[in-house]
Amino acid sequence: xxxxxxxxxxxxxxxxxxxxARLFPERVPSVKAPSGIRQVSFEIIAxxxxxxxxxxxxxxxxxxxxxxxxxxxxxxRYVIVIPAGGVRKYLEPGEKLTVEFIAxxxxxxxxxxxxxxxxxxxxxxGKLAIK
Numbered sequence: 001x002x003x004x005x006x007x008x009x010x011x012x013x014x015x016x017x018x019x020x021a022r023l024f025p026e027r028v029p030s031v032k033a034p035s036g037i038r039q040v041s042f043e044i045i046a047x048x049x050x051x052x053x054x055x056x057x058x059x060x061x062x063x064x065x066x067x068x069x070x071x072x073x074x075x076x077r078y079v080i081v082i083p084a085g086g087v088r089k090y091l092e093p094g095e096k097l098t099v100e101f102i103a104x105x106x107x108x109x110x111x112x113x114x115x116x117x118x119x120x121x122x123x124x125x126g127k128l129a130i131k
């Protein structure tokens with residue numbers, strides 16, 4: 001009984017989040033990269049409410065690297081979410097979004113091509129692994 005209540009509550013909260021874009025404004029921070037910094041780029045396809053590829057690995061080789069992720073929406077409206085980078089952007093079918101950031105330390109960062117403005121337990125998450 002308690003589980004059904006929690007599932008229902010989660011569904012209501014998600015419906016509110018999807019319909020209330022003002023509660024979750026779009027954010028795409030800009031980056032100023034120093035000249036001479038190593039650069040790597042990846043294209044990520046948002047399809048079936050998931051990101052492809054879902055795992056990306058970058059070797060910093062002991063120094064900072066400028067990472068460029070270009071997201072492309074296929075077939076549906078998506079919300080691109082990268083919590084660690086402060087990114088949340090709505091994409092209509094066929095639109096593209098380019099996100100740049102400087103990786104100056106190792107770590108694993110989650111990202112999502114989802115229907116929700118936040119990464120939720122129901123979201124299919126991608127991972128960017130920086131070493």
